[in-house]
Amino acid sequence: MGSYSVGLQRLSVLSIQNVVFLRRPKRPLSAVVTSVPGYATIKSNQTIRSCSSTNAFVVADDEKYGNKQVVSITPRLYDYILANIREPEILRQLREETASMRGSQMQVSPDQAQLLAMLVQILGAERCIELGVYTGYSSLAIALALPESGLLVACERDAKCLEVAKKYYARANVSHKVHVKHGLAADILKSLILTGEACSYDFAFVDAEKRMNQEYYELLLQLVRVGGVIVIDNVLWHGKVADPLVNDAKTASIRNFNQRLMEDQRVSISMVPIGDGITICRKR
Numbered sequence: 001m002g003s004y005s006v007g008l009q010r011l012s013v014l015s016i017q018n019v020v021f022l023r024r025p026k027r028p029l030s031a032v033v034t035s036v037p038g039y040a041t042i043k044s045n046q047t048i049r050s051c052s053s054t055n056a057f058v059v060a061d062d063e064k065y066g067n068k069q070v071v072s073i074t075p076r077l078y079d080y081i082l083a084n085i086r087e088p089e090i091l092r093q094l095r096e097e098t099a100s101m102r103g104s105q106m107q108v109s110p111d112q113a114q115l116l117a118m119l120v121q122i123l124g125a126e127r128c129i130e131l132g133v134y135t136g137y138s139s140l141a142i143a144l145a146l147p148e149s150g151l152l153v154a155c156e157r158d159a160k161c162l163e164v165a166k167k168y169y170a171r172a173n174v175s176h177k178v179h180v181k182h183g184l185a186a187d188i189l190k191s192l193i194l195t196g197e198a199c200s201y202d203f204a205f206v207d208a209e210k211r212m213n214q215e216y217y218e219l220l221l222q223l224v225r226v227g228g229v230i231v232i233d234n235v236l237w238h239g240k241v242a243d244p245l246v247n248d249a250k251t252a253s254i255r256n257f258n259q260r261l262m263e264d265q266r267v268s269i270s271m272v273p274i275g276d277g278i279t280i281c282r283k284r
């Protein structure tokens with residue numbers, strides 16, 4: 001079941017076959033409770049829930065943005081996307097081995113991994129950092145995209161997870177590219193700065209402790225060169241960041257981090273709704 005949060009604006013709903021349009025009304029509504037059977041319900045908190053896995057898509061249609069149509073991913077559409085991904089065989093094996101493990105939902109999705117690999121290739125990256133390896137899916141995707149001379153510093157606090165990751169680096173013949181660092185991500189970044197590695201990295205992927213994102217980001221800004229890229233995962237936090245009724249510590253911290261990124265002129269940014277949402281930051 002998908003959840004589509006639309007902030008504080010009051011919206012009306014028009015349904016045309018499998019498409020739901022969300023439109024801001026010309027006049028304010030006194031009560032906002034609109035139900036479209038099988039498709040969407042707008043409650044007083046303006047959260048829209050898609051109720052059917054057969055929905056083709058939901059379209060946000062707001063005059064303020066020139067009535068742009070925005071596709072939301074349904075299970076069927078996501079299946080289609082997954083069917084159009086070139087996932088290397090070794091990544092598929094790792095994903096399948098991890099599927100039965102505790103925390104497997106933490107792994108980046110295959111479409112995210114493909115985008116990370118492409119960013120590494122577009123940048124021509126040689127030196128990368130990953131925070132939060134888990135069993136190695138995203139780090140392996142990055143390592144596979146690196147040239148033979150490339151380096152990925154892979155930081156993870158859980159030794160057991162790292163054993164799985166290292167097994168797959170070896171199977172994929174990329175162990176020579178991956179420097180595994182077992183420890184706390186922030187400590188590892190600080191030691192890299194202390195050993196004179198500032199401004200020497202091309203690309204970083206942040207997927208560790210979410211409440212530490214601001215600290216990771218500040219440290220990574222020192223380690224990445226001008227023109228280098230920092231990608232932060234989980235910036236949409238299952239949609240909770242846009243729901244004013246959700247204010248737990250983790251959601252608040254991700255929301256706050258997103259706001260600070262928005263205002264940070266040291267980087268160019270692009271928030272991309274892939275997986276659980278990523279923000280791509282390019283150091284100016």
Ligand SMILES: C[S@@+](CC[C@H](N)C(=O)[O-])C[C@H]1O[C@@H](n2cnc3c(N)ncnc32)[C@H](O)[C@@H]1O
Nearest residue numbers: 106107108132133134137138157184185208209
């Ligand atoms: C979301 S998972 C990473 C998933 C991984 N990127 C993948 O695609 O498979 C987060 C990982 O970060 C690790 N982690 C959490 N806090 C950390 C910290 N402070 N330092 C290092 N690793 C941390 C966790 O042990 C967990 O394995």
